[in-house]
Amino acid sequence: MKVLVAVGSKYGATREVGRRIADAIAAHGFEVDFEDACDVHGIQYYEAVIIGSAVYGGLWRRDASGLIKAHRDELRAKDVWIFSVGMETVVKPGQPLDEADGFATEVAAHDHARFPGRILYDRLNVGEKALIKALNPPKGDFRDFTQVDDWAEVVAKRLEELAAA
Ligand SMILES: Cc1cc2nc3c(=O)[nH]c(=O)nc-3n(C[C@H](O)[C@H](O)[C@H](O)COP(=O)(O)O)c2cc1C
Numbered sequence: 001m002k003v004l005v006a007v008g009s010k011y012g013a014t015r016e017v018g019r020r021i022a023d024a025i026a027a028h029g030f031e032v033d034f035e036d037a038c039d040v041h042g043i044q045y046y047e048a049v050i051i052g053s054a055v056y057g058g059l060w061r062r063d064a065s066g067l068i069k070a071h072r073d074e075l076r077a078k079d080v081w082i083f084s085v086g087m088e089t090v091v092k093p094g095q096p097l098d099e100a101d102g103f104a105t106e107v108a109a110h111d112h113a114r115f116p117g118r119i120l121y122d123r124l125n126v127g128e129k130a131l132i133k134a135l136n137p138p139k140g141d142f143r144d145f146t147q148v149d150d151w152a153e154v155v156a157k158r159l160e161e162l163a164a165a
Contacts, residue, residue, distance in 0.1 A: 002032075002045055005032060006035050006036070007051075008062070008063045016143070017085055046078065051064055055117075060084070081113075083113040085114075088116075089135070116143060116144060
């Protein structure tokens with residue numbers, strides 16, 4: 001079974017989460033391709049697809065959401081998992097957590113996981129710094145790779161069941 005893991009990431013935190021998921025699934029013997037979503041030109045070769053994105057202003061990165069929108073029907077016929085990487089401390093009052101629950105429903109995903117991310121304040125652009133200054137969330141790396149590994153294990157086990165069916 002060929003599996004694609006594709007990510008939308010601006011500052012690399014989500015890319016590393018996706019890479020970790022790809023490695024965990026490959027360790028179960030699956031053939032896994034890991035790509036930035038903007039580099040994916042087709043998904044026809046894959047039976048299972050895992051798409052994740054960083055969340056900015058409640059939205060996924062456009063390459064990741066674009067991948068879902070461009071292949072919605074095709075994805076619906078495959079086994080799909082979705083994950084978001086974000087910081088709830090950066091969600092403005094009244095703003096939805098992110099748009100990915102809608103994507104998960106649209107493509108009938110097995111699951112939509114949310115993982116905490118990372119804020120490297122010094123690397124942000126001027127506008128991003130202004131927002132972060134106003135919201136004043138804790139800065140740093142809040143990723144929990146044990147949580148990511150646990151989720152990847154559940155996905156891999158389900159893939160094994162599907163491959164055996
Ligand atoms: C300007 C800015 C806006 C953000 N907006 C949100 C948001 O609306 N919801 C959320 O959950 N996380 C938000 N975050 C947190 C990012 O999703 C988090 O830092 C993530 O790890 C970034 O991933 P990346 O390094 O792959 O780009 C925001 C971060 C920044 C810097």
